[in-house]
Amino acid sequence: MHDVNFHHQHELDQYGFLGCCKDCRRSLEIIKPHIMAFAERIKQYDDEALRAMSPDDLYRLFLLLDDLAHMDAGEHLAALILDEPDIRGVLPVIRDYYNTFFSIHEVHLAERLFAPGNPWETFKSFPLYPRYEALMKNQMEANGIKAGTRMAFIGCGPVPSSLIILNHLAGIRSVGLDISENAVDLSQRVIRCFGLEDQIEIVQGDETLLANLDWDVVLVAAMADPKARIFQNLRRILQEKGRRDSLVVFRTYTGMRAILHVPVSPAETEGFRIVNTFLPMGRVNNTIVVAKLDD
Template identity: 75%
Template sequence: MHDVNYHHHHELNQHEFLGCCKDCRRSLEIIKPHIMAFARKIKEYDDAALRALHPDDLYRLFLILDDLAHMDAGEHLAGLILDEPEIKETLPMIRGYYDTFFSIHEVHLAEKLLQTSAPWATLKSFPLYPRYEALVKNQIELNKLKRGSRLAFIGCGPVPSSIILLNHLAGIRAVGLDISRDSVALSRQVVRRLGLEKEIEIVHGDETLLTEMDWDTILVAAMAMPKKRIFGNLRRIMQEKGKTDARVFYRTYTGMRAILHAPVTDDEIEGFTIVGRFFPMGRVNNTVVVAKLEE
């Protein structure tokens, strides 16, 4: 039996580990055992074991990693920690777990929304809802999105929280795209359950479908992959459609949050120029970046 109440979760003291610490090596020595212990813990769980967990246990396991991602480390110290050879070797496994957690978590949420008699209340009571809301508010603030404009969301997943909240908070109409037929089927049901089917369309396919669609702005999900192909296609489509002034939002991971997922690189967004960044506050994981085509 797996014990998700992992004791290191309680031993990691935020005050021991300061972003402006003069002795970065000492800070590395403090944080490294916690990362390595989590890596050993997660090694016990294959995909089937994670999917077999009760949602509450799955979430508790996620919070252990989440605490590591939200240590108050500056960019230099975070880079030192994540480049340490033993830690670096564990990152693919840790990041793979993070991706798997979210794929399972979103299906759990979709199923709850489809079963409840109060879908909006259920959505807002979900533990990660405040993060989604804060992330979307950051995005609205960053680019002053106009009510009634149309946004294309690449990699919307089974619960397209971003476009649900963009519509709810700012009146943004949207089309969500996903390459998973199962995700698309669930997403369509969730949108209908929330009464947003006139505002949000869900389509099966990748970013190449944007050639045939009407949109003003593009949002690329943090887990939509591979980024290099996506941005290469977006560059071509934007040029062909004459939308060279359109903005592309994407989400990436900075500082210690990069333990969760590999950051988007300059090579992956070749042909685009970054025109704005909004770094996460509190428990939000994603940095929101705005890019436009290079002139």
Template identity: 30%
Template sequence: MLRTIEKIISTNFFGRLYTKFFEKMTLDEFEMVEIKKGNKVLHVGCGAVPNTLLILAGNMDAHFVGVDRDKKAVEKAREMVKKYELDKKIKIEKGDAMRYPLSDFDVIIISLGVEPREKVFERIRNEARDDAKIVARKPWDFMDKIYGKKEFIPNGFKIVKTFNRQDFIKSMLLCKK
């Protein structure tokens, strides 16, 4: 359902409104990450509306790559990046966390719906740089009870900081143990 909403938003002016609405919250969220000039940032599961990438690239001097396994989402995301005139800073590719090269990135963002979550984090633990900053998104803790899930802290990682977004998403800054 989220993918359908993103595809609708990406097709018209609502995309800009959507991105503007989330701008302050996303910038506040990424203060905990300290993205530096020249850093390479990967967003796995960027979706048809690569909101996080658009906001970060519009405000930071770094290199951004978004990957998604949905071909139509990738096409829509590329269109949005071009509309925002950020195609020199953001590259959108079809791919997923189980195969996409990880070792060059300073920051890796894992979207809420990325699956299989445990295997994705196992791969990050084994292949990402030891000093890479990992941002993992999940629903707020109270929603774990609603959905019958327990808190997922990936094996081999520790939580450095957390940020509760106003859209009921909890963002966790992780590092390897």
């Protein structure tokens, strides 16, 4: 499958695709077949087939999509591509695969961390670790979080990578929330592997639990849904607690990276105002947005 990925990238390169160029229509014609081909390919794999793949094969398949998401296309060209009728029609298939990949990938990672050995060495050996670390460094820059801050993370998943790395980089204490009982069980075991039980708490439930938890800053995972309900509840909790200046940080997808997941819309964050936006660099997927309650 590695050869397929190389060939895929080589085909894009041979056209001299340079991102947002003067002939956006021509660029769309070059890129569209690759997106449609990936959509057709991924339709061959149902959830069971994806879970049966080895971690290496699963990751190589992911890289085919990752190359498309990280093309150097400007905002105009990216919007043109993702709004093309045929491409728009296959986006749900592609985005569903992206969500499934990460749910499987995190379970694989958790299982590796449970094995004997140094969990940090295992964690850092995973191909996506550099992205996690870069994302959290961006996160720290985005809202200036420092030691002593307690972060609440909505949608922490089976491996709360963000919370583990934040604690490693800056001693940030945190509480992770997830509605999945299985994800919470795995996440709690992962925390014990790292010996961070006194630094990171994992609880089962949705964002409404924040009304009774201790936290300073809220982080909303890119895949935590439904966003409209989450932000509605956050708005209510912040108002009831009289915490109008508390930061709510959320992750979204912009440019070509929006091929991976539906971006957070202004309608979903109604009642909040955007304080700052940090665009991703390199192979990081998420744009980081800092918000506060609207005045």
